[in-house]
Amino acid sequence: MKIDFHSHFLPGIDDGAKTPAQSVEILQYLKRNGIERVCATPHFAKHGERVSSFLEHRAGAVRALNEYIDTNGIDRETLPHVTLGAEVHLYRNLSERERLKELCYEGCDRILLELPFRKFEGWELEEVYNIMYQLKVTPVMAHINRYTGFYSKSEFSDMFYNGDFILQLNCESANTFSGSSLIKKTLKSGYDLVFGCDIHSPEKVSESGLEKTEKILSKLSTDRLHELENFERSVLNR
Numbered sequence: 289m290k291i292d293f294h295s296h297f298l299p300g301i302d303d304g305a306k307t308p309a310q311s312v313e314i315l316q317y318l319k320r321n322g323i324e325r326v327c328a329t330p331h332f333a334k335h336g337e338r339v340s341s342f343l344e345h346r347a348g349a350v351r352a353l354n355e356y357i358d359t360n361g362i363d364r365e366t367l368p369h370v371t372l373g374a375e376v377h378l379y380r381n382l383s384e385r386e387r388l389k390e391l392c393y394e395g396c397d398r399i400l401l402e403l404p405f406r407k408f409e410g411w412e413l414e415e416v417y418n419i420m421y422q423l424k425v426t427p428v429m430a431h432i433n434r435y436t437g438f439y440s441k442s443e444f445s446d447m448f449y450n451g452d453f454i455l456q457l458n459c460e461s462a463n464t465f466s467g468s469s470l471i472k473k474t475l476k477s478g479y480d481l482v483f484g485c486d487i488h489s490p491e492k493v494s495e496s497g498l499e500k501t502e503k504i505l506s507k508l509s510t511d512r513l514h515e516l517e518n519f520e521r522s523v524l525n526r
C-alpha cells in the first residue's frame with residue numbers, strides 16, 4: 289500500500305485535524321509508514337453545502353497547511369504527496385447536485401462515496417448508478433467494512449461486489465478478526481480494491497490499522513502485490 293485514499297488531515301474543515309500542526313503529525317506518520325501519496329477527503333456535506341463553497345473551504349485549508357509547512361521549515365520529503373478529493377455523503381438525488389463531478393479525486397474521474405450508516409434501503413444502489421452514469425465517473429465506495437453490521441450478506445454483495453465500483457477498505461479492519469477476514473476475502477476475490485486509513489487526528493494514528501494491514505499485504509505473492517500497487521496508481525491516473 290503506497291496510497292492512502294481516505295484521510296481527514298486537512299486542518300479546520302471537518303471533524304478531522306484541527307490545526308496545521310496536527311495535519312503535519314498525521315502526514316509524517318503516514319510517510320514514516322510507507323505512504324507516498326495521501327488523498328485529502330474532507331466530508332461533503334450532509335447539510336446542503338454548495339460544491340463551490342466546499343471547494344473554497346478546502347482550498348483555504350490547503351493554503352493554511354502550506355503556510356505552516358513553509359513558516360516552520362518542515363522538510364517536504366517527510367510528507368507524502370497530496371491529492372485533493374472529498375468524501376461525498378450519499379443521499380437521494382445526490383446525482384442532481386450541481387458541479388458534483390468537481391468532487392472527484394483531482395485529475396481523474398473517480399469519486400469517493402460514503403453510504404449512510406443505517407440499514408440498506410435499496411435506493412442507495414440506484415443512486416450510485418445514477419451518479420456513475422450521469423456524471424460518467426467511477427464510484428469508490430468508502431470504508432465498505434463499516435457496513436457489514438447494517439447489511440445482510442446478499443445486500444452487502446449486491447451493493448459492493450457487483451464488479452462496477454472500486455472498493456475502499458479502511459485499514460482499521462485489520463484490527464479485528466472479522467475485519468481481517470474481510471480484507472483477505474476481498475483481496476482474494478480479485479475485485480478492484482484500495483485502502484485508506486481515514487485518520488482524523490494524530491491521537492488516533494496508532495488505531496488506524498495501517499501497520500496490521502501492511503502485515504496482511506506482506507503475505508501476498510509479489511505478483512499480487514505489484515498488481516495492487518499498479519491498480520492504486522491507476523485509480524488516480526485517469
Ligand SMILES: [Fe+2]
Pocket residue numbers: 294295296375486
Ligand atoms: Fe472518512
